[in-house]
Amino acid sequence: MRDRRANSFSRSPHFHGLSDLPYQTATRAGEGGFAYGADGEWEYIAAHEFASGVTAVAQGLIATGIAPGNRVVLACGTRHEWALLAFAVWASGGVLVPVHPACSPARLQHILRDTSPSAAIVETRRHLRAVADIHGGLDALTRVWRLDGPRPDGCGPTRGSGLRAIVAAGAHVDPSAVLFRRQDVAREDVAAIIHPPTTQRGTHGAVFTHGNLLAAAEALVGRLRPLLDDAPEGPPTALLHVPLTGLFGQTVLIACLMARVRVGFPARTSASLAEIATFRPTFLFTRRRLLSEVYDLERATEVEKSKNPGWDNLRAFESAVDHAVDYGKAGRKGLVRRVSHAMHEWLYTRVRDRLGGRVRFIAGIEPLPQRLTHFFTGAGMPVVQGFGTLETCGVFTLDIGGRSGPGGVGFPLAGVQVRAAADGGIEVRGPQVFREYWNAPGRTRDAFRDGWLRTGATGSLDADGALILRGPRH
Known part of the structure; x- marks a missing residue:
């Protein structure tokens, strides 16, 4: 393992x-x-x-x-x-x-x-x-x-x-x-019982302590601290x-x-x-639909302008988007890339202004296509995406700006240990892992293996420690 x-x-x-x-x-x-x-x-x-x-x-x-x-x-x-x-x-x-x-x-x-x-x-x-x-x-x-x-x-x-x-x-x-x-x-006292959003029979609420929720929030603040300070x-x-x-x-x-x-x-x-x-938020926690709306509005604006003779606005828009995606993937490396990025600032400023002009990062609660992730990151608003389960306070890995690559869902938060078992199942342990299922001791026992929570996902850890998902475990 x-x-x-x-x-x-x-x-x-x-x-x-x-x-x-x-x-x-x-x-x-x-x-x-x-x-x-x-x-x-x-x-x-x-x-x-x-x-x-x-x-x-x-x-x-x-x-x-x-x-x-x-x-x-x-x-x-x-x-x-x-x-x-x-x-x-x-x-x-x-x-x-x-x-x-x-x-x-x-x-x-x-x-x-x-x-x-x-x-x-x-x-x-x-x-x-x-x-x-x-x-x-x-x-x-x-x-x-x-x-x-x-x-x-x-x-x-x-x-x-x-x-x-x-x-x-x-x-x-x-x-x-x-x-x-x-x-x-005390931190060990029960704070919340959360039931999954499903109508499936036999589901049970998950029990979380004050310490579980505090640990998850502390880890989130710690990972995002550079963006918060900036x-x-x-x-x-x-x-x-x-x-x-x-x-x-x-x-x-x-x-x-x-x-x-x-x-x-x-x-x-x-x-x-x-x-x-x-x-004018500094940090935006939103859904994928809103980010797609921003992109579509900007593209529609340039499509309309392209109907007039002269400058090919749509081509300029696509060029700016392609550069933002490339910039979002590779970062600020190279003088030529930085100069080219500045040439397309007209679009990036407009996109930032649609969201108030102060957004330092965007966090989505749903998976965002890689192209959109890199576009907003390249436009100056890094996209933060997490992965987790109900039993891990909703998130135990975090990706900033698509850095964990295709299929990657980020790196473990502070205090969290992640491993891939022999059968490919992803297992987790740490202070933000829930205490038990409410009124279901048998299911609680089945959820753990030697103190590690079975998340139900399958995948692996790459050489840098990023979690790469393969799919749910059947």
Whole structure:
């Protein structure tokens, strides 16, 4: 077997648990915080305001009976209230059970029966009905809130009304109760139970500790530190155009708080280019569809211009793209290549401006074609792509700018060991590997071999230590 271990990134021992993060960020004026899109504008929340909000919501959860170790189901999309509620659950000592907003009612009911939560917070009327239909059979479930309740006039929902109800319930609770709960949390305590986004029967939730999620975020920050340090002047910002119900989205959110990066949430599930341009993110976490849209818009612009006599705009565009791809593959080596790159800067500047003009790197949650990866990298926005499984906090290798080559999915994160077994199966171990499957000891035993997690993927490690995938293991 071939074994590869990345250089270790120093752990932050002062983090007892995830709920420490909002408070350490709040101590540094002008750093971190959140923003969310609303009516074509951006609303900003300072780091200390977010920390105060976490305390207020945690007080409400404590007042309504949430005890340490109690599960809280959160069925909500990517919005700043998700972050507020998640950190409040952790601050109260609870265990988060996130559910995708598009989850079917039947799937939500399965998760409720499986985890026996003490509280459920849902975003949609459909999910509220699903909870109500089985509420009587769930002895532990004592509190159910709908995040956006109906308006008094019946014309649509009132944003955050359920959140305000939770806060109101805790008005009489002293904030010190939250502090004591936070101080009792250890990295070994359970933080979240994550169920895979599938309707397949027999699937089980994966159990993650505070230490698992902190280790994954610390490793991510460590690997991206050179890009973080090279960010443009001004407060660093990240636009999260990814689901927070998935482990990768949660790891990114935690990493942003850890690195004191302001996090922006788009007004809707799909961020518009206009929204991105006004937010002007330093780091963009997005889907492949948006990057393809940027490329297609630029090409369509030059196709339209080429209809006029004179300069062959489309040919110039294709030449600039080819050079960016070559530059993205080979880097800045050679004076001729750098001079040629400068000659095509007219296109690269336009592409960067479509995304706000400050993007230092782009991270995709879906595989991006090699040509697009190298194009955006060559245009000055390196594409970061990771590979992982649910059980590894969503990512255990990271590729920056396509450096791991065709079929490569990057190099192991700090503290992670990766090996290819004799049968070609990829196995992993490290601090971000989950603890167990919920209520499934037999499946947990089968998932490991001598302490190594069987990922279900097949592949190999090349001479430089990059993971090369061959496919799933059947």
